[in-house]
Amino acid sequence: MLPVLESLLRKSIESKALIEEIDQEFSELSERIFLNGGMLVDVRACAARKAAREKAIRVAKDTLSEINAIGVQVKDLEIGLLDFPCRVDGDVVLLCWKMGEPTITHYHGTEEGYAGRRPIDERMNGE
Numbered sequence: 001m002l003p004v005l006e007s008l009l010r011k012s013i014e015s016k017a018l019i020e021e022i023d024q025e026f027s028e029l030s031e032r033i034f035l036n037g038g039m040l041v042d043v044r045a046c047a048a049r050k051a052a053r054e055k056a057i058r059v060a061k062d063t064l065s066e067i068n069a070i071g072v073q074v075k076d077l078e079i080g081l082l083d084f085p086c087r088v089d090g091d092v093v094l095l096c097w098k099m100g101e102p103t104i105t106h107y108h109g110t111e112e113g114y115a116g117r118r119p120i121d122e123r124m125n126g127e
Contacts, residue, residue: 002097002104005072008063009080009099015060016077022053081114095120 026049033039067074073083073094080099085092088107096117097104106117 001070005067005070005082005097006080006099008067009074009077009082012060012063012067012074013077013080015056015063018056019053019060022049022056025049075114 026046029041029046033041064074067082071085073085075081075083075096082097082099083094084097084104085094087093092110093107094110095104096106096108096114105120107120108114108116108118
């Protein structure tokens with residue numbers, strides 16, 4: 001399942017990066033317009049970038065929804081961090097995977113977060 005999740009996560013990350021890039025372009029354009037007291041703007045180019053931004057938003061939402069529908073929690077899109085809830089000895093723990101890791105090797109409690117990651121022990125080998 002990790003290759004599928006990694007592919008979805010990469011799409012979300014790429015979409016987020018494109019959204020941020022386009023937002024920066026529009027911010028810089030607004031600043032140039034303000035500093036120049038107005039200027040002619042290529043409306044077609046702006047409309048195309050706006051459409052690309054809207055598409056990237058849809059892709060990001062769709063991929064994140066798909067990950068969530070699998071039962072996996074996206075914890076940090078910047079570093080590609082996913083948590084997989086599971087029950088161990090009657091307690092819910094979160095198996096923790098970071099994009100680029102070959103397998104899931106760590107877990108943490110529901111209140112601890114990434115900083116509290118511990119290596120998976122023998123209770124979880126079958127998960």
